[in-house]
Amino acid sequence: MLRTETVVLGAGGLVAQRLHQRLVHHPWFSLTAVAGSARFAGRSLNEVPWILEEARPPMPNITVEDIEDSGLIESLVQRGVRIAFSALPTEEARRLEPRFAAHGIAVFSNASAFRRDAGVPLVVPELNPEALVQASKKPLVHACATNCTLLPLVLPLAAINERFGVQHYTMRSEQGLSGGGQHYLEAALSAGMVDPAIPGEAEKTDAELRHVLGWEGESEVRCARVLRRDGHHVFVTVQTRDPVTLDALLDSLRNWEGNERCASLPSAPHKPLMLVDQIDPETHLFADGLGFTGRPDPSTDLKAGMAVAVGSVACPSSHTIRFEAYSHNSLRGAAGGLVYLAELAVSMDVLGL
Numbered sequence: 001m002l003r004t005e006t007v008v009l010g011a012g013g014l015v016a017q018r019l020h021q022r023l024v025h026h027p028w029f030s031l032t033a034v035a036g037s038a039r040f041a042g043r044s045l046n047e048v049p050w051i052l053e054e055a056r057p058p059m060p061n062i063t064v065e066d067i068e069d070s071g072l073i074e075s076l077v078q079r080g081v082r083i084a085f086s087a088l089p090t091e092e093a094r095r096l097e098p099r100f101a102a103h104g105i106a107v108f109s110n111a112s113a114f115r116r117d118a119g120v121p122l123v124v125p126e127l128n129p130e131a132l133v134q135a136s137k138k139p140l141v142h143a144c145a146t147n148c149t150l151l152p153l154v155l156p157l158a159a160i161n162e163r164f165g166v167q168h169y170t171m172r173s174e175q176g177l178s179g180g181g182q183h184y185l186e187a188a189l190s191a192g193m194v195d196p197a198i199p200g201e202a203e204k205t206d207a208e209l210r211h212v213l214g215w216e217g218e219s220e221v222r223c224a225r226v227l228r229r230d231g232h233h234v235f236v237t238v239q240t241r242d243p244v245t246l247d248a249l250l251d252s253l254r255n256w257e258g259n260e261r262c263a264s265l266p267s268a269p270h271k272p273l274m275l276v277d278q279i280d281p282e283t284h285l286f287a288d289g290l291g292f293t294g295r296p297d298p299s300t301d302l303k304a305g306m307a308v309a310v311g312s313v314a315c316p317s318s319h320t321i322r323f324e325a326y327s328h329n330s331l332r333g334a335a336g337g338l339v340y341l342a343e344l345a346v347s348m349d350v351l352g353l
């Protein structure tokens with residue numbers, strides 16, 4: 001299979017470098033170009049300071065291009081680039097992503113700018129892949145992945161909703177620092193303290209849940225930052241429509257697969273949900289659906305960090321469920337999830353490649 005040529009929008013940021021890491025050995029995609037802000041434009045990709053904890057994988061010999069260069073997009077088209085992975089901040093995403101889409105380069109975005117726009121599908125691969133098919137049957141040129149906090153909430157909730165019906169849920173989160181980007185992470189680690197407030201996060205998470213599940217009901221959502229590098233931990237209580245027993249609940253979580261077309265994709269976890277007794281934020285960060293690799297190399301192990309760990313599952317009354325869930329915010333919740341989404345689009349043949 002010929003690998004599809006791709007560009008990453010972002011050179012030195014946290015999600016941008018996760019994207020470089022995920023693409024450098026990817027079996028379907030080739031890291032052909034990187035375009036970013038003026039701070040690294042003109043420098044070799046290998047000279048951009050590497051900010052992830054894992055060692056830098058061998059990068060292709062490419063020069064970072066200036067995303068504001070007026071000839072950039074046509075030059076990318078001439079070089080055969082068909083997909084752009086965007087790790088841009090919201091404002092830059094809103095301004096720049098449509099330019100790539102207008103030239104027929106399919107943009108997959110981790111930014112929130114277009115998540116609620118009609119015509120730009122917001123997709124979790126296991127939940128609503130059909131949203132990638134354009135009503136016009138034209139090739140898809142723009143799609144978004146969700147907020148990182150949504151993943152540990154929505155995947156178990158989808159399993160519960162399918163079996164018992166969700167009438168009401170409450171969630172509170174404890175979110176790792178890297179979810180706020182590189183500067184935020186460094187500042188909090190060096191101060192040794194963090195302001196727990198994350199403005200707008202609860203509203204965004206709840207709205208995106210309703211969008212991808214097509215769910216309507218009552219909810220209470222609270223989000224907080226904690227002093228931990230990576231990993232988003234959620235604590236959830238659900239009121240169900242149908243009666244629940246603990247055995248039936250564990251069975252529904254253990255056996256839930258999500259949409260069947262995902263299973264064969266390179267970045268798909270072996271299983272989306274992994275049951276554990278109690279969540280340990282250190283041990284369970286790199287869940288892959290079968291086990292918990294200690295410190296994997298995300299450039300070669302595309303499945304580690306892509307599953308959601310679910311623990312402390314309880315059924316305190318016949319219509320009440322409690323659980324905790326945990327996932328890697330910059331793998332499943334950002335770059336890994338975005339590449340997974342593009343794999344899904346390729347497998348569904350919606351890009352006109």
Ligand SMILES: NC(=O)c1ccc[n+]([C@@H]2O[C@H](COP(=O)([O-])OP(=O)(O)OC[C@H]3O[C@@H](n4cnc5c(N)ncnc54)[C@H](OP(=O)(O)O)[C@@H]3O)[C@@H](O)[C@H]2O)c1
Binds near residue numbers: 013
């Ligand atoms: N961190 C997470 O876990 C996470 C999860 C889900 C979604 N996201 C979203 O992913 C995006 C990137 O977040 P991050 O965590 O990687 O932030 P970050 O570490 O602060 O990096 C910021 C990125 O934005 C780019 N950038 C900044 N100003 C720019 C400009 N004027 N023009 C073009 N590019 C510019 C930078 O590109 P250069 O390196 O080229 O300067 C850099 O790659 C955000 O929209 C964020 O909401 C993040």
